[in-house]
Amino acid sequence: xxxxGLLLINLGTPEAPTPAAVRxxxxxxxxxxxxxxxxxxxxxxxxxxxxxxxRPARSAxxxxxxxxxxxxxxxxxxxxxxxxxxxxxxxxxxVRLAMRYGQPQLTEALLAMLDCDRIVALPLYPQxxxxxxxxxxxxxxxxxxxxxxxxxxxxxxxxxxxxxxxxCFAARGRALxxxxxxxxxxFSYHGLPERQIKKCDVSGAHCLVKSxxxxxxxxxxxxxxRAQCYDTTRSLVTALNLSPDDYSxxxxxxxxxxxxxxxxxxxxxxxxxxxxKKRLVVFCPAFVADCLETLxxxxxxxxxxxxxxxxxxxxxxxxxxxxxxxxxxxxxLAKHNAGDDSGQPSP
Numbered sequence: 551x552x553x554x555g556l557l558l559i560n561l562g563t564p565e566a567p568t569p570a571a572v573r574x575x576x577x578x579x580x581x582x583x584x585x586x587x588x589x590x591x592x593x594x595x596x597x598x599x600x601x602x603x604x605r606p607a608r609s610a611x612x613x614x615x616x617x618x619x620x621x622x623x624x625x626x627x628x629x630x631x632x633x634x635x636x637x638x639x640x641x642x643x644x645v646r647l648a649m650r651y652g653q654p655q656l657t658e659a660l661l662a663m664l665d666c667d668r669i670v671a672l673p674l675y676p677q678x679x680x681x682x683x684x685x686x687x688x689x690x691x692x693x694x695x696x697x698x699x700x701x702x703x704x705x706x707x708x709x710x711x712x713x714x715x716x717x718c719f720a721a722r723g724r725a726l727x728x729x730x731x732x733x734x735x736x737f738s739y740h741g742l743p744e745r746q747i748k749k750c751d752v753s754g755a756h757c758l759v760k761s762x763x764x765x766x767x768x769x770x771x772x773x774x775x776r777a778q779c780y781d782t783t784r785s786l787v788t789a790l791n792l793s794p795d796d797y798s799x800x801x802x803x804x805x806x807x808x809x810x811x812x813x814x815x816x817x818x819x820x821x822x823x824x825x826x827k828k829r830l831v832v833f834c835p836a837f838v839a840d841c842l843e844t845l846x847x848x849x850x851x852x853x854x855x856x857x858x859x860x861x862x863x864x865x866x867x868x869x870x871x872x873x874x875x876x877x878x879x880x881x882x883l884a885k886h887n888a889g890d891d892s893g894q895p896s897p
Contacts, residue, residue, distance in 0.1 A: 555644045555666035556884045557659055558632055559673045559686050560839065562651035563622040567613035573606040579651045584685040587746060596806075609842075616845040627839035628674075630872035631880065638881045650686045657693050660701075668702045670887045672880065674838050676715060677778035678708040679742055680749070706887045710782045710835075714879025719835050720789040721875065723867045726831055727790065730865050733827040735792065736818065739779040739836040740843060741801035741810040750774050758811075776801075776811050782835050798822070802834075803843050815848075819856055819864070828862040838876070840869040 564575040580586050580601060586593045613622065620626040628647045636645040644666060648659035663669050671690055675682045687705060694703050709715050727735065744758055751757035756770045757777075764777040771777040783799045802815035822830065832852070834844045849866040856864040870876035 552667040553642060553644065553665065554639075554884075554888050555646070555663035555669040556635065556639065557656075557663065557669060557671045557690075558628065558635070558645065558647050558880075559656060559671060559690070560624060560628055560647070560649055561675075561682055561686075562649035563624045563841070564610075564613065565653060567610050567617040567622075569606040569610045572610045572613065573602055575652055576606060576609070577602060582651075582681075582685055584688065585681045587680075587743075587749075612842060612846045612851075615850055616842060622841070623845055624839050624841040627869075627871040631839070631877065634872050634874075634877040635880050635884070638877060639884065643884075650682075650689065656686070656689055660690065660693050664697060664699075664701055666701070668704065668888055670704050670706065670884050672706040672883060672887075673708075675836070676708060676710040676712075676838065677739070677775050677782065677836060678773055679775040680746060681742065683708065704887050706883050708778060709883060710778045711785065712879065712883065714875075714882055715838070715870075716782075716785050716789060718870045718873070718876045718879055719833065719867070720786055722870075723786065723831065723833055724790060726865055726867050730829060730831055730863065732829045732831040732863075732865075734822050734830055735790075735797040736815070736822075736830060736832045737779075737783045737786065737797060737799045738802050738815045738832055738834050738848060739782075739799070741804045741814070742775055744809045744811055747774060747776050747811055779836065786833065786835065802847060815852070819852060820859065823856065823859055823861050828860070830856065830861070830864045831867060832864060833867045834869065838870045840871060844869055 562575065562579065564571040577597065580597050581593070583590070583593070586596065616623055618626065632645050632647040636643065639645060644663055646659040646662065648654055648656040650656055673683045673686050694701055747757050750773045751771065753770045757763055757774055763771065764774070764780040767777055767781050780799055783797070787797060798818055800813045800815040800818040801811050804810035804814060819830070832848050834848060837844050844866060853864040
């Protein structure tokens with residue numbers, strides 16, 4: 551029987567919630583020219599003079615709030631997903647988790663699969679960005695080209711429109727919305743510098759030029775992260791039957807002083823409170839596993855600040871993690887991209 555491989559790729563995590571471990575992770579992560587896409591000399595100066603001397607201690611303190619005996623949430627949920635998907639796919643598949651930065655290394659995971667007749671790579675980023683999807687695929691293609699016999703490799707494209715992915719997030723959100731009866735719903739995505747969005751504009755005259763540039767996906771912006779995020783919001787809004795006044799889309803986790811894509815989550819939340827919106831539910835659909843950016847940045851810090859300023863509640867919609875419906879959606883994506891007609895995306 552032909553053996554297939556499934557490589558589940560995520561961004562990565564420090565090995566421990568300590569300043570030293572976080573510093574090692576940030577050095578690898580922020581040395582990537584697809585992440586800090588500036589002149590190499592400026593990148594070195596920014597990293598070594600401004601970021602690494604200060605940020606590791608702050609980030610380690612944040613990681614400590616969400617760390618468990620099983621490690622970081624991203625690692626814990628990643629391994630659980632790989633194990634659950636392996637159980638569903640059976641012995642004819644080999645499933646491995648790989649991180650772009652840190653452990654388990656993408657290079658080692660790929661090498662362990664070279665005896666597979668076909669390898670399906672699934673970057674676990676629903677929307678495309680050069681800093682996540684692009685960087686992961688750049689390394690994957692480089693490593694896959696090194697063996698004398700290159701592997702038969704296929705890549706699952708950004709799955710922000712996959713019915714299974716959308717149904718999983720809608721189900722979690724629907725349950726929390728019914729429970730909390732929020733005044734407003736936020737769809738908060740990880741942010742990116744505006745310059746990275748403009749680099750994906752094939753025309754050079756569309757992205758971030760007009761206020762409605764992300765209102766639909768077309769050939770000119772088909773690879774635009776911001777446009778794909780807004781498309782995700784529209785799909786979830788339809789599934790949840792929300793009206794235009796019920797929700798907002800925003801972007802979190804910005805770093806530095808250069809312009810990042812707007813609106814900013816940390817500005818939208820207090821603005822909503824000023825309008826009398828005191829009960830919020832927050833989706834983070836750019837993350838298929840709970841991590842520092844969901845659990846600490848939104849679930850702890852944003853909630854604390856919101857309540858401290860007079861809000862009643864701010865509740866985070868749990869991510870997909872390794873829940874049974876998401877496991878089956880991943881199985882369908884893997885089979886479909888391996889050419890198995892029985893693995894069509896879920897209805």
